[in-house]
Amino acid sequence: MAEQGLIVGTLIKSGVPRRDRADVAQQVLxxxxxxxxxxxxxxxxxxxxxxxxRNWLRGVAWRNASHYVLSAYVRHAVIHPExxxxxxxxxxxxxxxxxxxxxxxxVLVDLKAWQREILxxxxxxxxxVQYAKRHGMNPSTAASRLRIARKALALRxxxxxx
Numbered sequence: 649m650a651e652q653g654l655i656v657g658t659l660i661k662s663g664v665p666r667r668d669r670a671d672v673a674q675q676v677l678x679x680x681x682x683x684x685x686x687x688x689x690x691x692x693x694x695x696x697x698x699x700x701x702r703n704w705l706r707g708v709a710w711r712n713a714s715h716y717v718l719s720a721y722v723r724h725a726v727i728h729p730e731x732x733x734x735x736x737x738x739x740x741x742x743x744x745x746x747x748x749x750x751x752x753x754x755v756l757v758d759l760k761a762w763q764r765e766i767l768x769x770x771x772x773x774x775x776x777v778q779y780a781k782r783h784g785m786n787p788s789t790a791a792s793r794l795r796i797a798r799k800a801l802a803l804r805x806x807x808x809x810x
Contacts, residue, residue, distance in 0.1 A: 649677070654702055655709045662713030672716050676709045683708070755804045763797035766790065 655673050664672050683689055691700035716722060728734065741749070756764055769779045780790035 651702060651705050652677075654705060658706050658709035659713050662710060663717050664713050668716070668722075672712055673709075675716075676705070676712045679712060680705060680708045751808070752805070755801070755808050758804055759797065759800055762793065763800055766793050767797050767801060770794070 652673065655676050656669060659669050659672055659676075680689075689704060691697060691704065695703070756767070759767070766779075769776075772779065774782070776790050776794065777787045780787040783790070
C-alpha cells in the first residue's frame, strides 16, 4: 500500500484511463498479495529490499495494465452520454402497444380473483398439476377453472374491443 503512487504512475504510463485506474490498482495489489502468499516474490538479494519490491510491483502493475488495455471489453467499450439516442429504430414496444397492453391489464382486473390467479399461474414455472396440489385441489378441477377463466377473459376482451 505504501507504493500506491508507483502503481498508479505505472498504470498512467500504460494507458489505463482515469475512470478505471482505481479498479486496476486494486487488482494489482490483490494479485501482488496473492503472489507473495504463494511464494512467488523472490527479490534479488543484491538489491536494497525497497528497490527490489518497487521493481517487482512495477512489473506486476505493467502486466495487469497490459491485460486490461488489451482486453476485449476495453477495446469494444464505447462511452456515450446518451447511447440509446444513437439508435435509429424504436427501442422496445411502441407507445400504442404499451397503451394497448395497459388497457388489456385493466380487463384482467375485472375478472374474479380466482380466475385472475389461475390465469397468472400459467406464467409460473410449475405445471398445472403442481399448482393444483399446492392449492389442495384435484388437477381436473384446476383445468376446469382454467378453461372457465379463459372463456371469461375472452368474453371481456370481445366486449372491450367493441
